[in-house]
Amino acid sequence: MFEKNFSNKLNGSDLGVCDLNKTFTRRNTPTNNSLGCFILDEKHFTNPFYDYDRNLMDPGLCLIHCKDYNYTISALKNGNECRCGFQNGLKQQLDNETCNLDCIGNSTFKCGGEEVYTVYNTIIGLSSYNMSNISSDKKHEIINNLKNDVRYNGCFQDNPYCGRRLLNGTLNENIHMTIDSCINFCKNKGYTFAGLEIGSQCFCGNEYEPIRRLGDDYCSSSCIFNSSQICGGPLTLSIYDTEITFSNNTGITSSNNAKITSDNIIRLILDIVGLVILIIFIAVIILIIYKKHRKRKIASRIYKLIKLDDGISQDVFWKQTGHNI
Numbered sequence: 001m002f003e004k005n006f007s008n009k010l011n012g013s014d015l016g017v018c019d020l021n022k023t024f025t026r027r028n029t030p031t032n033n034s035l036g037c038f039i040l041d042e043k044h045f046t047n048p049f050y051d052y053d054r055n056l057m058d059p060g061l062c063l064i065h066c067k068d069y070n071y072t073i074s075a076l077k078n079g080n081e082c083r084c085g086f087q088n089g090l091k092q093q094l095d096n097e098t099c100n101l102d103c104i105g106n107s108t109f110k111c112g113g114e115e116v117y118t119v120y121n122t123i124i125g126l127s128s129y130n131m132s133n134i135s136s137d138k139k140h141e142i143i144n145n146l147k148n149d150v151r152y153n154g155c156f157q158d159n160p161y162c163g164r165r166l167l168n169g170t171l172n173e174n175i176h177m178t179i180d181s182c183i184n185f186c187k188n189k190g191y192t193f194a195g196l197e198i199g200s201q202c203f204c205g206n207e208y209e210p211i212r213r214l215g216d217d218y219c220s221s222s223c224i225f226n227s228s229q230i231c232g233g234p235l236t237l238s239i240y241d242t243e244i245t246f247s248n249n250t251g252i253t254s255s256n257n258a259k260i261t262s263d264n265i266i267r268l269i270l271d272i273v274g275l276v277i278l279i280i281f282i283a284v285i286i287l288i289i290y291k292k293h294r295k296r297k298i299a300s301r302i303y304k305l306i307k308l309d310d311g312i313s314q315d316v317f318w319k320q321t322g323h324n325i
Contacts, residue, residue, distance in 0.1 A: 021298065028060030028234070029129040035090075035119045037099035038114070040075060043088030049082040051105070052157050052214050056080060056235065058106035059118070062236050063126040064198070069136040069218040074120045077112035080104045090119065130199075130296030133227050142230060143216050144237075147291075151183065153239040155219035157212040158197060160235055167195045167237065176225040177202060179240065187242035195237035200224045203237065 049065050051057050059074070062082035066074040071084035079101040096110075099118045103111035112118045123131055132139060138280035146152050158166045169191050177200045186194035186204035195203040199221040219238045232238045269300070 010257045024127075028064060028126055028129060029106075030059045030063065030120060030125050032121065032124050033240055034059070034110075035121055036121045037094045037096050038075070038090050038117050039092040039094065039115075040085070040159065041085070041089045041091045042055050042083070045073075045075065045083040045085030046071070047083075048077075049084070050080060050146070050216060052236075053103070056105040056160065057111060057119060058103040059109050059111070060126060061105060061234055062111075063122055065220065066131055067129055067131050068125065068222070070132045070134065070135070072122050074122045074125060075112070075117035076103065076110075076120075077117045078114055079111045081112075083117070084122070095118070106315055118273050130224070132222055134222065139222070140217075142228060143220065146216055146230065149240075151240045151242075151244045153193070153210075153241060154213045155216045155232070156195070156208065156210075156237045156239055157218075158195075158235045158237050165203060166208050167193060167203035167239070169204035169206065171204070172202040173200050175200065177231055178223050178226045179229050179231070182231070183240050183242050192242055193239055194242050195232065195239045196223070196230075197221075197232035197237050198234050199231045201232070217296075273314055290299065 003043060010311075046069075049062070057076070057080040059076060062076050065082055066084035069084055071086065073085050073087060073089065075083045075085065077083070080103075086301045094116060098116050099110050099112045101111055103109045103115050110118050156166055169186070170189055172185050174181075177196065179196065182196050182202035183194045185202055189204055192205035192206045193208060194206065195205070195208075197203060200223075214236060218236045219230055219233045221231050221233045223229040230238055
């Protein structure tokens with residue numbers, strides 16, 4: 001399932017050839033030629049999509065992104081920009097030579113021009129990667145709900161260089177990949193974290209660099225065996241904690257040795273601080289009311305003990321004695 005060779009350029013630096021024995025990095029290349037060079041009616045296309053470092057874009061990456069969101073047309077522009085849309089957004093076809101900019105992630109392919117797009121049929125453009133069978137809106141909903149699973153640590157940038165994967169423990173890849181199957185695989189191997197990538201890959205490890213976290217929408221690949229779950233993306237990992245269990249019915253169930261994540265600790269601290277502030281505020285209000293009541297009570301007793309002229313009211317007495325309450 002892995003490509004035997006991987007050779008590419010990143011910012012002019014040779015990535016090197018990564019064979020099966022050295023790395024599991026995979027680059028996807030189109031299985032069909034482009035439809036040509038086009039001017040687009042951009043209102044029928046998504047906003048531009050860029051890879052996280054803006055140095056990996058190629059037809060394979062764009063095709064996967066558009067397949068993930070169920071668009072039938074993939075369009076590349078300016079060497080590093082990808083848009084997704086439909087046939088009705090193709091405004092005018094031009095000579096292929098007009099799209100003359102190399103893809104920044106693979107110089108053997110063209111990725112449009114400054115204002116024109118190299119266009120691919122998403123459905124047949126990459127036969128090795130399945131088209132999503134859920135709508136774009138449903139995919140966004142699934143991604144937005146990832147935060148409800150406390151095992152989920154986020155979407156993280158993987159490393160395209162040989163032997164430098166974010167989770168370097170071990171790997172499993174199969175056509176029955178789901179979030180739970182990956183977590184169980186890594187947990188049974190004794191690893192703390194499980195990372196899912198490009199729908200079918202599962203990586204394990206005990207540590208990773210949290211500074212490489214991306215927006216959750218960078219992980220948009222549906223799990224091969226369960227399209228209602230997200231299993232990373234191309235060179236992006238959906239990372240989960242293997243030491244926390246999760247129940248869809250009750251929400252969170254922590255195991256005896258479950259590790260509390262930093263996000264949970266922060267939320268707990270904020271909740272405690274908020275509760276303490278509320279208690280202090282209520283105590284101050286009660287103290288103010290108590291002091292006012294006690295002051296009025298003392299003044300009333302003094303008034304009763306002192307013989308006053310009939311013309312002096314109690315309010316006047318309080319003011320004269322400094323008890324204006």
